[in-house]
Amino acid sequence: MIEIKNVKKSFGDIEAVKELSAEIREGQVYGLVGTNGAGKSTLLRMISGVYAPDAGDILIDGESVFENPHAKEKICFIADTGYFFPNATPKSMGEYFKAVYPAFDEERYKKMLENAGLPAVRKIRTFSKGMKRQVSVLLGVCANTKYLLCDETFDGLDPVMRQAVKSVFAAEMLDRDFTPVIASHNMRELEDICDHVGLLHGGKILFSENLEDMKFHMQKVQCVIPDKEKEAELVKNLDVIRETHQGSLMTLLVRGTNVDVLETVAEKDPVFAEALPLTLEEIFISETSLAGYEVGRLFGEE
Numbered sequence: 001m002i003e004i005k006n007v008k009k010s011f012g013d014i015e016a017v018k019e020l021s022a023e024i025r026e027g028q029v030y031g032l033v034g035t036n037g038a039g040k041s042t043l044l045r046m047i048s049g050v051y052a053p054d055a056g057d058i059l060i061d062g063e064s065v066f067e068n069p070h071a072k073e074k075i076c077f078i079a080d081t082g083y084f085f086p087n088a089t090p091k092s093m094g095e096y097f098k099a100v101y102p103a104f105d106e107e108r109y110k111k112m113l114e115n116a117g118l119p120a121v122r123k124i125r126t127f128s129k130g131m132k133r134q135v136s137v138l139l140g141v142c143a144n145t146k147y148l149l150c151d152e153t154f155d156g157l158d159p160v161m162r163q164a165v166k167s168v169f170a171a172e173m174l175d176r177d178f179t180p181v182i183a184s185h186n187m188r189e190l191e192d193i194c195d196h197v198g199l200l201h202g203g204k205i206l207f208s209e210n211l212e213d214m215k216f217h218m219q220k221v222q223c224v225i226p227d228k229e230k231e232a233e234l235v236k237n238l239d240v241i242r243e244t245h246q247g248s249l250m251t252l253l254v255r256g257t258n259v260d261v262l263e264t265v266a267e268k269d270p271v272f273a274e275a276l277p278l279t280l281e282e283i284f285i286s287e288t289s290l291a292g293y294e295v296g297r298l299f300g301e302e
Helices: 040-047 090-100 106-116 129-142 159-175 187-193 211-216 228-237 258-266 280-290
Strands: 002-011 014-024 030-034 055-060 075-078 147-151 179-183 196-201 204-210 218-224 239-246 249-255 272-276
Touching (some): 014 040, 014 055, 014 196, 014 204, 030 187, 040 055, 040 075, 040 179, 090 106, 090 129, 106 129, 129 147, 129 159, 159 187, 204 211, 211 218, 218 258, 228 258, 258 272
Parallel strands (some): 030 196, 075 147
Antiparallel strands (some): 002 055, 196 204, 239 249
């Protein structure tokens, strides 16, 4: 388990992470989402032991990670901008990873390069962005570490390769002790693969919850209630996060279970009412709006 305990990190006058605490349990895919500049990349670098926290501590299976080789050997970090040595090839990077990670599976790496159509002896600097990302992901998977930290893993990958990476992660979790932590702006990709999601904003974590539980306790409902007094009563009776109107159609994002919310709506005699599927992106927008991060404020609107 990864334990993040009251961690702080500043760069000069910029507070990148502010008293952040969270737990990342084993055997689940943990998605890390956040607003621009929320501290996702900084947090991943602290978890991997690249940065030292200014305060607090990060434990990997009970051990503090910074300057601790035993804890670090359980982690592989794929940065958002992959670093390769000058004139490196996929083959030479594999040799480097073999020297750093004792469990690196060299034969599997060669096979996966071949299956992906990546030339092993061509210089990586001549690769496209997507090809470079593929090399990074294959190196990370074949390192065979317990934890794989991925910053914008799917950025630059084509749809086929994105699905292949998801399949590889799922297979790894079945075959061995493996926990991927994925930071991304692509909510749709995370929604497909993640079990647990942590939302960062302003250097703090707004929530860290199981994705299915989160959706179970938040509902998106559309309804038409002719009686305006009853419509107003409904809004008061529900824990409304966001309310929008399009003609007579009212759309509500509310906290509560599906059954309880629809029963409350039914009491107001709607001529139409239905619950709609809720996406991770809608949850992200609603939660960050409550924290003051919304379109109107960003662009100076009231």
